[in-house]
Amino acid sequence: MKWIWTAVGVAFSVAGLAMVIPGLKAGETKPGGQYQVLAPIRNGKLTIFPVVAGSTHDTGQFLTLDEGLRSGEVVVTEAGNAGPLVRPRPGHSVWNERSGGGAQVNQLVLINNSKRPLLLLAGEIVTGGKQDRVIGKDRLVPPESDPVDLGVFCVEPGRWVARSDKFIAPMAMVQPSVRAKAMADKDQGKVWEQVGKARASMADTVTVAAGVPAAAPIRESSSYFVALDSQEVKHQIDSVAAPLQQEYQSVIRQLREKHAVGVVVALNGQLIWADVFPSTSLLEKYWPKLVRSYAAEMFSQPGKSATVDVRAAQEFIDQLNGRREVVENEPGLYRHAEISGDGYKVFALTSLLPNTGFDLHVAKMAD
Numbered sequence: 001m002k003w004i005w006t007a008v009g010v011a012f013s014v015a016g017l018a019m020v021i022p023g024l025k026a027g028e029t030k031p032g033g034q035y036q037v038l039a040p041i042r043n044g045k046l047t048i049f050p051v052v053a054g055s056t057h058d059t060g061q062f063l064t065l066d067e068g069l070r071s072g073e074v075v076v077t078e079a080g081n082a083g084p085l086v087r088p089r090p091g092h093s094v095w096n097e098r099s100g101g102g103a104q105v106n107q108l109v110l111i112n113n114s115k116r117p118l119l120l121l122a123g124e125i126v127t128g129g130k131q132d133r134v135i136g137k138d139r140l141v142p143p144e145s146d147p148v149d150l151g152v153f154c155v156e157p158g159r160w161v162a163r164s165d166k167f168i169a170p171m172a173m174v175q176p177s178v179r180a181k182a183m184a185d186k187d188q189g190k191v192w193e194q195v196g197k198a199r200a201s202m203a204d205t206v207t208v209a210a211g212v213p214a215a216a217p218i219r220e221s222s223s224y225f226v227a228l229d230s231q232e233v234k235h236q237i238d239s240v241a242a243p244l245q246q247e248y249q250s251v252i253r254q255l256r257e258k259h260a261v262g263v264v265v266a267l268n269g270q271l272i273w274a275d276v277f278p279s280t281s282l283l284e285k286y287w288p289k290l291v292r293s294y295a296a297e298m299f300s301q302p303g304k305s306a307t308v309d310v311r312a313a314q315e316f317i318d319q320l321n322g323r324r325e326v327v328e329n330e331p332g333l334y335r336h337a338e339i340s341g342d343g344y345k346v347f348a349l350t351s352l353l354p355n356t357g358f359d360l361h362v363a364k365m366a367d
Contacts, residue, residue: 331352
């Protein structure tokens with residue numbers, strides 16, 4: 001069931017509430033400035049600005065996808081295989097072939113068997129089944145959930161044969177340019193196109209560094225993760241990511257009392273991305289795969305090293321509102337907002353669970 005109110009852009013659906021709110025001022029910031037950008041950490045063409053906040057929140061109750069899959073409390077499966085995993089409970093729906101259908105490119109089913117709410121971030125990779133996929137948007141899954149449609153995009157065009165029945169999260173996230181196609185464009189074709197460009201760039205980099213034989217497996221495979229996980233590409237990414245990871249982790253330790261919560265990212269002197277969390281501990285959980293995703297972006301963005309100053313980075317993170325906002329609500333669980341400004345988009349996931357009401361993740365991308 002779905003109604004659309006053209007005057008205010010409100011759309012209702014079974015999944016929740018989505019609405020469009022026009023008329024916000026471009027570049028409007030939150031009162032008093034919520035975040036502060038510090039001096040950057042640089043490695044080649046990549047620049048990372050640490051972000052600190054005036055205060056943080058307790059995020060200990062939230063489970064990450066990596067934690068849930070490692071413990072076995074979270075199960076991901078192809079849509080047609082979810083039925084046997086459902087525990088019958090009075091008053092709860094049962095996922096079956098009629099409601100869930102068979103395996104589909106853009107559909108995986110997730111069941112959270114833990115007693116903690118599960119946090120999912122757009123761009124997180126899950127491997128297994130008939131194809132590798134990435135999560136399409138930030139969301140929360142309630143504790144002891146019924147099966148939910150995970151909402152994914154394929155990042156492995158060309159394979160539709162099960163490699164493994166078990167899905168894992170390999171502590172990896174797609175690079176910002178691929179994340180943007182899933183989050184902002186929401187278009188499988190554009191995701192595949194960007195994956196192809198990313199793999200080609202990785203292969204070209206490896207060819208220069210290690211020779212054509214080393215690049216052959218990357219060119220022959222259609223999998224983004226296979227390319228990302230190849231020994232040669234990992235070596236190239238580690239050469240950039242490892243120093244940044246170590247230095248920033250040192251900054252986090254030093255700035256724990258100042259509430260280090262995120263980063264602003266620049267490449268070739270251009271501000272491209274920001275990721276911000278409500279606590280230092282949650283940032284630390286995601287930092288290893290975030291920094292590798294930023295480093296991987298260097299393969300797709302040719303150019304010379306250039307600098308960008310703290311003032312520009314501060315302006316980038318201050319501008320979190322825009323002229324148009326699309327909101328989706330899961331009552332009592334989360335609020336997801338997509339905000340469009342002049343030359344940027346912001347995505348904010350807010351927890352609506354009891355005693356929360358704060359943003360769990362804010363991502364900003366330059367258009």
